Amino acid sequence: IARSTGTISDHVDKVQRVLTSYDVASRSNEDKLHGAHRKMEELELTASEMFDRIVQAGLSPEDSAMVAQAQSMMQELAAHTEAAIASGAITMAALFDTEYVPVPDTNPQLYRTRLSDWAHAEWRPFLDRAKAGDPRVLAAACTDLNGFLPTHLTERSRTPTGDLAHDTKYCRNGRLMFEAIDRKAKASKAPYMMAVYRQEGDGASYVVVRNVYVPLVLGGRRWGDFELAYSFD
Template sequence: MNDLSRPPEAPASETLLNRVTREAVCLGRDIVEVAAVLDTLVQASEGQLAHLAEVRTAAATIEAANATVQGHADAVRGALDDTQEAVQDSVTRMRETGEDARRIAVWVQSVVGHMTEVTRTLEAVRSENAAIRSIATQINILAINAKIEAVRAGDTGRGFAVVAEAINELSRKTAGAAGGIGTAVSGLSEGIQQLRSEAESISTRADAVLDTAGETDRAMGRMTGAVSQTRGVIEAITAQSAKVAAANTRFAPAVARMASATDDTVTQIRSAQQRATALITAGETIVQDSVQLGGAIEDARMIALAKRGADEIGAAFARAITQRRITEAELFTRIYNPIPMSDPPQVLAPFTQLTDRLLPEIQEPILASDARIVFCAAVDRNGYLPTHNRKFSQPQGRDPAWNAANCRNRRIFDDRVGLRAGRSTAPFVLQIYRRDMGGGQFALMKDISAPIEVNGRHWGGFRIGYRF
């Protein structure tokens, strides 16, 4: 006999369908987690690619700078070689000039010595000439006396008078010649004295030239040493620059290989991302098909709430058109006007004011109906969310991260989940995703959406986001 008190057992096919539905939901959650890891890997790899690009740029800059240094070092080394040659030539010329100056100084000193001897000789000549003048004067006096005596002697002394006159004439000429010699000797003595003074001055200058030449020679020697030392430093720089060039030659290909490997990794990860996205879509399709075939899942209540909300919003929009509160063209427009200074960007559409009036009375009760619900809001086919829940519709402040978490109305959410929710015409769509809460924070969520129809036209979708 059958026990009529026990409920009838569910057919095996129904139990299997329910299990498939549950496993599809769990699989979707796991795939989303994997996709999140892939997203992180892509971001990290792209960051590495960016850093490697910077490294390659820096390496190229170093290579160019090092080549410039090498070029400058070669130029400086060539200039130093020319300078060293010029300095050495100057040292040789300076030493030759110093030797000439020494010879001139010796010659000038010799001339000064000879002039001293000439001066002494002139003094002797002047002395002898003075004696001659004195003798001539005495002879002249004697001749005058002889003439006087000859006159007194009359005819007898006439011959003697002639001789006395001749002697007197000779004494005058002798005195005149002695005077001329004295004058010439005085002039010559003055000239010799001036020459001696000038020679002594030249000798002093020659000594100064010798001192200067010696100091210049020492300075040139120091300059030669400095040039040699500088050339040694330049050669060391050139050697180090060559080492840098060799290291950079090895480093640049290594960075290029690393960048190529990282780029290949990014390509593979992106391919895996695409496959993960396809798996997510496939899992969501399995859930939808299973539910439509009669499979039971724990999300049935949320599906019913999403459908109810979508129907109520569609009816409210239709009434607004009938009441001429908005035209159908305005309701279905896709023109969005940016709100200045908003960060993240917010936009306004011709229907935003209408949704601000109509949607809160539909959305807020649904939000409060289940503690798991984080948000519920309508989006158009482009993912534009005009009117959010009140808690997510705060005025924007100065902090973009705070704005991203608390000012989510008037935003366009054109990611995969947002666009599929707005564009799907299926009875419902169950999606699992990581919700960006701003500031680098993410929350694993379920998203149930149902299409919003207005007078037979697909306007968008009604989304309910809730926790696992």
């Protein structure tokens, strides 16, 4: 038992080293390359792959507990949505609408679909509850297979003001966010996928977070993912 505990501790330390190394490397490259996006994506994918392997192997109990938490939340949200489909409150066509209509005069650009209003009313409370229920949780979101967020946390769903820093940080409902790590998650067939990435703050500052993607299946079809972003720092 003592040896097992030591092994787990070693792997937990390795997780922290992976995250710290990624943070240092990303900041260094940002400074040297002035936002060389491709290099940042390569760093992110490498760090995420290492992190995912460690968690999938069951060698980081704290992260595995967050996976279980995300899966439980996803199941509650999916059950609520399935009931809405059955009652006719939302249609499959609206749920899977991919005609992203640009919202005028927004920067970053926001979009709307036929799902937006329903998701804002029905999914947002689940996301808020996920954030409020655990101080380690930084954000929760539902992202479709193209990276569209029909809604977000209440605190991140404010009315755009035209101020770029404010709108980047607080107006995230309706964003299309589809980086390399997101594309990998959407293509994954695994029960979940782990990632580490720099979460965009106000567009000028970032924080390295851990993220779990859990596939969200509705009406027998993969809609996208339930995502839980968290930190132990």
